[in-house]
Structures are given as C-alpha cells and as structure tokens.
Amino acid sequence: MMAKNIGVAAQRLLVAFTAIALAAGCNAEARDQAKDAEREALPEVGSTPEDREGIGNTAGTDGANDRPDFKVTESDRLSLDMARQACRANDFKTFFQAYARSWLVRENYTAETVRFGEEGNTRDKSRRNYVDGQLFPIGILDNGWVTAETMRQFDADPEFNWRNSRYMELEFNTASDNRQRVDYQAGIFERNLDPPPPELEEGLGAMIEPIGPGGYLLFYPTDTCWELVQDASNPVPRR
Structure with a gap:
C-alpha cells in the first residue's frame, strides 16, 4: 500500500517538476507584501544547505542507518530537485511546496537550530530532532x-476518505530582506460539507470554522536559498 501511495506521489511530483523546469527563471508572480512589524530576534542560521549537500541522500545507508523510517524514495529525489530549481528561480512558493512534500528537502533546508513551540515560549530544536520528530505541521x-x-x-489508510x-x-509574506513568513490555519471549509455548496466547483471555498490556534513558519535567506529557522504556534486563548 505504501509503495502504491509513493508511486502516485512521485507521478504527481514529476508533473509539477516538469512545469517548474519550464518556468524557472521567468517567474512573474508578484511578491507578497512584507509585514511592517519585526519579529523577535532569532539565533543566527547555522550551516547552509551546501554544507550539508547529500546528507539526506545517506538515509538508510552508512552514516544514517539509525534512521530506518527515513528512506529516500523517488518522490523524495524529485522533491529535492524541485526545491533546487525553485531556489535558482528565487521562487519561494514552489520551494515551500517541495519542503512540505519531503523529509529529504527539510533535511537539506532546515537551519542547524530551529525555534519551536508556542510563540513566546519557544525552545531550540536541533535539525535532526525537528526532522526526525516529524514536527513540520503542513x-x-x-x-x-x-x-x-x-x-x-x-x-496509513488505503481507504482514506478525502472528506x-x-x-x-x-x-505568504516576504520581507524586504527576503525573509519569508508563512502563516497557517487549519479549519473546516465549504469543501468539507456534505454536500458542498453547488456553486463551489474547485478549491476549498470559505473557511467555516477554524480548528486549533494556527501558527507561522519563518524562513531566512541563505546565499543560495532559504532555511527554516522558526516554527511557532499561536498562543491558545486563555479562558
């Protein structure tokens, strides 16, 4: 079952990667406006992805045989290629798609130390603990x-119902120094309704009810791409 899911994901990635390759270097999408407020100071970013080149590719081989749950699949390799193309094109949104798709991309584009936890009460997580702990929320x-x-x-479930x-x-928001912030919120959308509104053809539709406090991810630019430096959930409202 897992092999079937991985194969489907690899096919989807191949289609997406082909489109990205054609568009590399000519991305015309307008940048999101930067937020006015500065975020709390963060520790300096650690080693760059170039310093770690190939770390993820050793999973399941010498040097990473203590990580049995992290095997490199064709889907992972396609995602890593997708990320590299997006880095060269300075296309953060496509880079973020690759980052969300594969642990291998996260292995290569996560800072040595990540601030993690509820905003105002974050703690340092090593890259290894962050990736292996599957803490990325999206x-x-x-x-x-x-x-x-x-x-x-x-x-895990071959009969998984998309509903x-x-x-x-x-x-998505971009700062003047090319820092990237991604705010996220889970919820119940019009698409989740049974049946969904008849006028809803594609997409999620409007959010009906938020679920959880949401949060944000902060990526700092490196010489050649971006690295995740903070993963903070919004504080839970106190009653």
Whole structure:
C-alpha cells in the first residue's frame, strides 16, 4: 500500500517538476507584501544547505542507518530537485511546496537550530530532532494544503476518505530582506460539507470554522536559498 501511495506521489511530483523546469527563471508572480512589524530576534542560521549537500541522500545507508523510517524514495529525489530549481528561480512558493512534500528537502533546508513551540515560549530544536520528530505541521495532498496528521492518515489508510482531510489556509509574506513568513490555519471549509455548496466547483471555498490556534513558519535567506529557522504556534486563548 505504501509503495502504491509513493508511486502516485512521485507521478504527481514529476508533473509539477516538469512545469517548474519550464518556468524557472521567468517567474512573474508578484511578491507578497512584507509585514511592517519585526519579529523577535532569532539565533543566527547555522550551516547552509551546501554544507550539508547529500546528507539526506545517506538515509538508510552508512552514516544514517539509525534512521530506518527515513528512506529516500523517488518522490523524495524529485522533491529535492524541485526545491533546487525553485531556489535558482528565487521562487519561494514552489520551494515551500517541495519542503512540505519531503523529509529529504527539510533535511537539506532546515537551519542547524530551529525555534519551536508556542510563540513566546519557544525552545531550540536541533535539525535532526525537528526532522526526525516529524514536527513540520503542513503537508500537501492533491495540490491542497493539509495538516501533517492528515498526511500520516493518508499514508496509513488505503481507504482514506478525502472528506476526512483537515485542510489548511496559508498566507505568504516576504520581507524586504527576503525573509519569508508563512502563516497557517487549519479549519473546516465549504469543501468539507456534505454536500458542498453547488456553486463551489474547485478549491476549498470559505473557511467555516477554524480548528486549533494556527501558527507561522519563518524562513531566512541563505546565499543560495532559504532555511527554516522558526516554527511557532499561536498562543491558545486563555479562558
């Protein structure tokens, strides 16, 4: 079953990667507006992806045989190629898709130390602990943003019903120094209704009810790409 899911994902990635390759260097999409407020100071970014080149590719071989749950698949390799193309094209949104699709991309484009936890109460996580702990909160399923838990359910259940997917709404913002912030919120959307509104042809439709406090991800630019440096959930409202 897992092999079947991986094969489907690889086919989807191949289609997406082909389109990206054709568009590389000519991305005309307008950049999102930068937020006015500065975020709290973060520790300096550690080693660059170039310093770690090939780390992820050793999974399941010498040097990474203590990570049996992290095998490099064809889908992972396609995602890594997708990320590299997006880096060269300075296309963060496509890079983020690749980052969400594969642990191998996260292995190569995560800072040595990540601030993790509830905003105002974050703690340092090593790259290894962050990636191995599968702490990244977002997945992508059929070109829609979903929670990481939805992706785990999809991978484990061949009879997974898409109506059980927990979809997410994302907002991308770019700072003047090319830092990237992605705000996310899971919720119940019009697409989740049974039946959905007749006028809803594609997409999620409007969010009916948010689920959970949401949060944000912060990526710092490197010499050649970006690295995740912070993963913070919004504080839970106090009653």
